[in-house]
Structure formats: structure tokens, C-alpha cells
Amino acid sequence: MSGEAAVDRDRIQRWSAARRVLLIRLDNLGDVLMTTPAIAAVRESLPEAHLTLLAAPAMKALAPHLPQVDEIVGFHAPWMKAGAAALDALDALDAGGTSGLDPGVISRGGHERRLLARLTVEGYDAAIIFTVCTQSVFPAATLCRLAGIPNVLGHARERAYGLLSDEIADRDVVAEGMRHEVRRQLDLVAAAGFRTQDERLRFRVLEHDRVAVRRGLQAAGLRPNQSFVLLHPGASAPSRRYPADRLGESARLLRQALTAEASLSGRPAPAIVLCAGPGEEPLVREALDALGGEALLPPPPAKLGELAALVEASSLLIANNSGPVHLAAAVGTPVVDLYALTNPQHMPWQIPSRVLFRDVPCRFCQKSVCPEAHHTCLRGVSPREVADAAITLMPRRTCEPALAEPALGAAA
Template sequence: MRAVPAVDLERVQRWRGARRVLLVRLDNLGDVLMTTPAIAAVRESLPEAHLTLLAAPSMKALAPHLPEVDDIVGFHAPWMKVGASALDALATTAPDGPAFPAAADEGLEARSRRGEPERRMLARLMAEGYDAAILFTVCTQSVFPAATMCRLAGIPRVLGHARERAYGLLSDEIPDRDEVRDGMRHEVRRQLDLVAQVGFSTPDERLRFDVLPQDRVAVRRALASAGLRPRQPFVLVHPGASAASRRYPAERFGMAARLLQQALGAAGNSPAGDRPAIVLCGGPGEDELVREALEALGGDALLPYPPAGLGELAALIAEADLLIANNSGPVHLAAAVGTPVVDLYALTNPQHTPWQVPSQVLFHDVPCRFCQKSVCPEQHHACLRGVSPEEVATAAISLMPRRARAGVDELGAAA
């Protein structure tokens, strides 16, 4: 365990008595996965405590795969991008018209409806009787909305990073000195350091995600049906990402896969059954990206049916010898299950690189780096478009298992 500074011993002692702990992480899959080492530190330090993760509703799919927590509660937080977008969508699709009319037209009843999700969540938090809460945020997020909800719920111990003085909103206020810049702390380290302030640590700082046996069986059957031979290695290519600014062009994924396939196929030292196959996969709504990649590849790829859910996607990544993907949820799943990854890393943020897994992080440096935007504000996507398919293929070869790249030292060496 990490040494706790002497000035914090009283704080550590107070937190050792926590028995019902609320862990708040309200953003996307990758962010939650990068928080799992800190969550594991809480679990290992408070083995008798009941841990509840408050997260975006879609994160409830993590429940079977994250045994460190006892419960996952879904909440669309209006102060988070993912929560605000979901609430806007609900407002425009209400069966009896917009749930939240324009402010100028609102009456008392409409204004009351606008805050109903937050009031319901507040009532639930009060009823659950939490005696401690840990608020996990990135350095560009404000801790104060979640801290206010915890205060109103009567939670006595609340830990979080704060850039401005929190006064009574945080019982344990950790000054937030992180800035989006070169050399900043990794997101995983930020959260581990946060819980270390109250004496929580773990000797195993890897990301957590349990792949279930039934998901592995389903994926292996799908791969066999698609044509993968027994024990044949494969490279998984996933061209999707939720944010447009983080997507390497899908056709370049296909071009890189074709170059990789040609280089490995030219290596004559491996039996044909041991040469890696290319498997293409996308998430919901990403069929067009998969089609574009397949066309650029030339059609020589395996297309198992799309994973039925998060568990099967993780199992597919775990079965792969290598993942090639944008910097999004699948990359962090790869880190959690130990699969090497070529990460096409848009320079929107610097602190989200693959954690403790063999990786190659590819980008083209640009003056507009660290823009933190979901859509490229310059409209040139140069931080990704500056990476050639040849660079992607070469990086993939460097990470492939030795048996799969016998006779290939670099791209084109076997030609």
C-alpha cells in the first residue's frame, strides 16, 4: 500500500468507518473503465462496505462484469454531456409533446417537470442512507453539482477534486491542479491518487472487467461460423467511436488491414492456418463504417455477427491477438482484458492513453491539440488524417504475437 502522509491520518481513520459508499462516475464507458482501479482500491480497503456506483444508465451493463461494486444505479445527470443529451432526447420524444417547453412558455408545472429526475434521484440517495461518497471527475468537469446533491442527501463524508473552494460541499476537498496539457497525469492515476488521500490503495492497478464464460462461448461460435479456423490468430479492427473528432477514416482502417494482411501473408515461415485473419466489428449504428473499411480492405475479412452487448464485445476483444481501433471504449476494454492495441489517438485530450497494456499510440501532432471537442473545430482532422495506413500496419506488426509475424520485421520486409 502507498504510504499515507501523517497529516492525513485523521482523515484516513474517519474513512475507515465508511460502510455504505456511493461512487459517482457519470460519463462514458472508457471513463468508467479508467476508474476501475480506484474502485478496486476502495473495495480492497473496505471489504465489508456496500459500494454503489452512480453512473449513466447505459453503464448498468457493467454490473455482471464489475464485481467490485454491489450495485449500479443509472442517472442522467444534466450537468454532464451524456446526461444532458439524453434528457434533451427525452424532452423531444415525449408522447404528449415536449416534456420541457421553452423557458418563455413555462408555467409552474412545466418547471416542476424539468427537475423531476433530479428530485427522484435525491430522494433515492436520501433513502439509501449513504455515509460516504467519492466523486470521480476529469479536470475539466465541476465537482459541485454532484457535491451539492450529496450534501442535500445528507451524506457526511464526500471526497472530490475541487478547483475552487468547496467549503461545506466536500468534507474532504482535494485541490485540483490538473490542467489539459502535455505531461498531465493519466486519468487512471488521477483517480487512484484521489482515493489514496483517504488511505485506499490496491497493489494491482490494472483496469477491471470480468469476461463471462458464456460470452466467450458465444464469440467463439460466431467466429467459427464466420470462418475462423481453430487456434488461428486474428486482428480485430474496430473503426467506430462515439465522437466524430476521434474517428480515423474508416477506409484507412481497411487500407491498413490490407497492408498488414499482405505483409503477414508474405511471411512464408508460418502455416496458413496460423496466419492472422482480419475480423471487422462495429458498434450500434456503425454498419457504414464497417462497410467502408471492408471495401478498402478488398472484402477479405471475417464479419461475425455484431456482438449482442458489452459482454460479447469484451469477449471478442479478449479473444483477439490485437485490436486496431480509435481511442474510445473498445481501447479501454482491450486494456482491461489484456489485449495489445494500436490506438488511433485523436489529440482531443492527452490523458486517456491505453493503461498498462502493450500498445502503439498513433497521432500526428497539430497546433490545435487538446481541443476537447467532439467535432473537429478546424474540420481537417489532421491529428488523425496525418497518420498513414502504412504506419498503422507497421505498428500492428510490432505488436503481433511472434508466431503470427514470423519472417516479418517491418512492413514490406517480406516482399
């Protein structure tokens, strides 16, 4: 047996004995969703193990929807952009003496010390650190070492030595043809012997969320036998937002085509439904103005589960490359993905999709704001192209009404 084969066998034997496993994924919703096939592989390979997901605090909303994990622990990681901003805000509150929180918790380093104490007491015997190729594994690996976790798996570009028991060379670079983010994480856990036959994204939609969405759609004017196209103009980074007025114009062109088709078939034309996240209401108004006002505006989803149920109920999602696109992949809804070329590895995973962009010399900039100010990778896509892409996907699901049984009066 070769030395490499012996190392692989030893690693798989050690990891098969793990019973308390910490899964670390500290970035945004889409990143966590793209990690769910790898998480499922761990769960299916270690059915008796206790799995804890360490994630940004906002990701605790995933708890009812990810039965593959036993608990989600929220953590503002200071080595992540959002985590650092949240901790800076807590520091500012602490300095002003207005937070009302225990100073030992929110003082600089207090958040990290509290987590370290918890991880140490809970006695994890293994940890898997999920990162994109532009992130360093070392801060999380150091946390795991301080917590006394003996088996730690992660991608490393530099030698990790004692920080990782199982160091997988990170050869990914942000470039054309790089591995999809889902494949990267599946390959990582496969190094420990964890595999799944179902590589789709995971998200369990709850029936009470479906009922709430059906009621909201009905109140907004959707008929019981009418399907709909969902438009979501938001994204956390401005560089990933297609102009909202152009998105509205795309919907206007799509509505014209669908209305003409419906007049021939005798079926009601699918409705256009607009939805966005908190603080993105101006984008909805801008899209609605360009659309000519003929769209449905159900109440904004009160929680993540309702957003997933809304995406699931739609015949098609038209959105920027953001969390809703990955929710669509998890619930099986086709997507027209307006894909800013900031990163190449986050395209829709295993669903019918059309990915629209304009190639530009500054592609793969990894910036939240377009550094060239022209935003051509998205602005170069015409509303007609968006509408045409939507039409090519619509026949797959237009026959499915959104307000199907069970009836709206069903219990949650």
C-alpha cells in the first residue's frame, strides 16, 4: 500500500469514529445553502453523530429548515466582513455604555472568548471548516485548536502544520473553469470518507410557511388557478444588482408575451409578483414603475421560511445572483440568474436555469461595488434578453397553479 493510500485510510477510519462534529461556515445564506450537500454527506455517513453548524447569527433562521444538523450556533467572526462590522457596532455601544449587555460579552474579544469557552466545554472531537478559495482557514483552525478539537479538516493554501489534522491542498483560484462552490465542499468532506448520492441543495419548506404565502398571494390578487413569475431585484452587494428599472422593463416584456400566449390557450396569464428583502423597498418601487404598475405585491415574507415557500410556489424566479437563487435551487424552481461577474463559482446548481451576463475584461473582480463604475457585466444585458430567457424556461411549470390544494383555510 502506498504512503498516500495509508494516509487516506487512516483519515477515513478516524473520521468514521467522530461523534460530535462542528461544521463551520461563517459567510452568507447562499454560501451556507451551497454547503448543504456536503453537510448531508456528513449526516448520512455519521447518522449517530451530533452535528453543530457554527455560522453567522442570521443563519440561525435556518434551524427549522436544515434537519441534517442538530443545532446552529451563531457567531460574529471578526475575520469575516459582516462579522467584523457587527463586532465594531457592539464595541461602539460598549464604549458609549448604552448597550445594556454584559461588558464581558461585548468588550473587544469577549464574543470570541465566550464561544471558545462553549466549544471547549462541549467537547467536539472533530471539525470541518468550509471556506471559499479566497478565505483563510487559519482563524477558524486556531479557534478549533484552542478548543481542543483533535480532528480538523479544511482547505489550506499554505502549510497548516498543527492547526489542521487533515490538510487538503487548496488549488482553487478565481478563474474561468474553477470548481463550483458546491463541488468544492463535497470534495472536501469526501476526503474524510463522507459522500451522498443526492447532491442537490437542501432546504425543508414547512407547511405553515406555505399556508402563509398562499394567503398573502390571494390577498394580493392572485387567482386560485393562476401561476406566477417571481421577481427579486435585491442583492446584498450593489455590484450584483441588475438595474431595477431594467428588471421591471424585462417583466413588462415578459407579461406581454405571456398574455398573448394565454389568449390563445384560454388559460389565465401568469401573474408577475415582486418581492425584496428588508431595506430593498425602493428597488421594488423602481421595478414596479418600469413595469407599469401591473404586478402583485404580497406582504414581504416575515421570515426565511416564507421566502422559500414563495420561491417554491413560483413558476420561475428572475433574480440577481444572491440568496434567493440558491433557495430556488434548494426547492427546485427554475431561475433566470442575472449573474454579475464578480465570482464564477456560484452559478445555479442542478436546476433549469439561464445565466445572463456580459463578459468584461474586469471579470472576477470579487468586489461589492463595481470598481470600474460602468457595471457592464450586468448593464450590458438587455431587458429583451431577460424576457426571452424567462420565456424559454416558463413552459416547464406554467401549468402549475400557485394556489393549489390544500385550501387556503388549512391549518398551519
